[in-house]
Amino acid sequence: MRLICPVCGERDRREFYYVGDAVALDRPEPDAGDAAWDDYVHNRDNPAGVTRDLWQHEAGCTAWIVVTRNTVTHEVLETVLAKDVKGSGT
Structure with a gap:
């Protein structure tokens, strides 16, 4: 799979950390109990x-990127x- 880093351009997905x-995620309260945690x-x-x-371009510019992809077809x-998407639900 190839990902397009908005900073570096197209790269192999092995440069990124998933x-x-x-x-x-809805993080439980500290005292929520073992089952919730x-x-x-x-x-x-x-x-x-x-x-x-959410992916990080770990072996490149270290940018954090949001990747919209299809897990069935592997299309990015x-x-x-x-x-750039902070505050919009991510």
């Missing part, structure tokens, strides 16, 4: 289709700097 879902740390949705993920639909 962080996870770009939508903020276990769910938060270990369980994630595994959607088929279009997702928005959009890449934008995370700072």
Whole structure:
């Protein structure tokens, strides 16, 4: 898979570090209990289709980018700097 870094251009995905879902997770309160924290740390949705993920260009400019991609077709639909989508649900 190839990702387009908004700073460096098109690169192999091996230059990037996948962080996870770009939508903020609902972090439990510190005293929420073991079950809530276990769910938060270990369980994630595994959607088929279009997702928005947070990646870091670790082996390049170190920029944080939001990648919109289709997990079924592996098509990358959009890449934008995370700072440019801050406050819009990410």
